[in-house]
Amino acid sequence: MIRIIAVVAVIVVHVIADHLESGSTVTMHVLRSLLATAVPAFIMISGALNLAPAAMRHGTARFLGRRLRRLVPATLVWTAFYAVVMGILVAGEPVDWRQEVADLLTASSYPHLYFLPLILGLTVITPVIATYVGDSGRRAWITGAVAAGWALVVMAVPPLTLGLLGEPLVPLQMGILTYFLPFIGYYVLGRAAWMAPVGRRGSRLLLVVAVPILTVATVWAYLSKTTDAPPGQVLLPTYVAPTVMLLSLALVVALMGLGKDWTVPARTEKILRTVGDATFGVFLVHFAILMPVRDAGFPENSVATVTALIALVTLAAFAFALIGRKVPGLREIL
Numbered sequence: 001m002i003r004i005i006a007v008v009a010v011i012v013v014h015v016i017a018d019h020l021e022s023g024s025t026v027t028m029h030v031l032r033s034l035l036a037t038a039v040p041a042f043i044m045i046s047g048a049l050n051l052a053p054a055a056m057r058h059g060t061a062r063f064l065g066r067r068l069r070r071l072v073p074a075t076l077v078w079t080a081f082y083a084v085v086m087g088i089l090v091a092g093e094p095v096d097w098r099q100e101v102a103d104l105l106t107a108s109s110y111p112h113l114y115f116l117p118l119i120l121g122l123t124v125i126t127p128v129i130a131t132y133v134g135d136s137g138r139r140a141w142i143t144g145a146v147a148a149g150w151a152l153v154v155m156a157v158p159p160l161t162l163g164l165l166g167e168p169l170v171p172l173q174m175g176i177l178t179y180f181l182p183f184i185g186y187y188v189l190g191r192a193a194w195m196a197p198v199g200r201r202g203s204r205l206l207l208v209v210a211v212p213i214l215t216v217a218t219v220w221a222y223l224s225k226t227t228d229a230p231p232g233q234v235l236l237p238t239y240v241a242p243t244v245m246l247l248s249l250a251l252v253v254a255l256m257g258l259g260k261d262w263t264v265p266a267r268t269e270k271i272l273r274t275v276g277d278a279t280f281g282v283f284l285v286h287f288a289i290l291m292p293v294r295d296a297g298f299p300e301n302s303v304a305t306v307t308a309l310i311a312l313v314t315l316a317a318f319a320f321a322l323i324g325r326k327v328p329g330l331r332e333i334l
Contacts (some may be wrong), residue, residue: 009038033218040248044190051130051191060127061129074333075116121180137196148185155240163231182240193256203257208251214247220253281321281334289316
């Protein structure tokens with residue numbers, strides 16, 4: 001269920017991004033703050049599933065083989081599709097090949113393609129993490145917390161040094177081979193939150209106290225002039241900034257704690273599992289639907305029309321992913 005909510009939130013983010021500006025209402029920025037937790041939630045759910053002992057029950061080679069047979073072709077095909085078809089042919093603009101290569105190496109050729117090298121990297125190191133963590137909830141919490149703290153420090157160094165020293169020091173250059181590193185904390189904490197949940201009382205406290213406070217802090221970070229330039233820019237909400245990271249962890253840990261014992265009828269569970277398994281494909285394809293619809297002149301001049309666009313893209317993306325998973329050749333990249 002969290003995977004489904006998360007991918008819908010990603011679509012909402014990409015639809016409303018062009019409608020957000022400094023003059024947007026506080027309500028819009030509250031929504032923006034909550035939606036910023038979507039990708040971290042997706043990563044935490046992936047960690048909860050992939051780091052489970054059951055995922056390795058047939059051995060490391062089979063685990064990696066099964067996942068890489070899907071992830072590697074998907075990465076190659078969708079990167080080529082967005083870089084060449086959407087970025088060059090459809091855009092119809094002059095091509096700077098050096099910039100295109102640089103964008104590919106930094107996973108920035110299209111807004112959402114960073115996720116492919118990110119999840120690939122996490123998948124490759126999963127057997128090592130799973131072996132170390134084992135079935136110890138305590139070890140998972142400690143490992144995840146250390147990794148998350150390391151990410152916060154490493155990603156804070158460039159804006160802090162630029163603001164305080166006049167020159168940025170970049171200890172970690174983000175690219176296709178390193179993009180996954182700052183997200184290891186989310187990944188492991190996802191497993192920790194599922195294996196050793198905080199309990200119902202703790203989950204309620206997180207939802208009622210921590211999430212509202214962290215949402216206010218994130219909204220402040222979006223609106224404050226302090227975050228416009230270094231060193232204050234260290235607080236600008238990104239997936240590896242203190243504001244979004246703490247909000248994401250509080251929200252997802254709380255939902256996992258409350259939903260651990262949640263049960264549904266077998267038929268509903270089967271439907272949710274099928275739809276949840278399609279979310280990776282939805283994530284990959286939604287931009288290929290959104291951009292042509294926008295280029296065709298779909299109106300976005302009111303809350304109703306923007307909501308309609310979100311619904312259209314979401315339904316079309318899910319339909320494509322669900323149908324595509326039944327088509328030989330296509331299902332291998334969705």
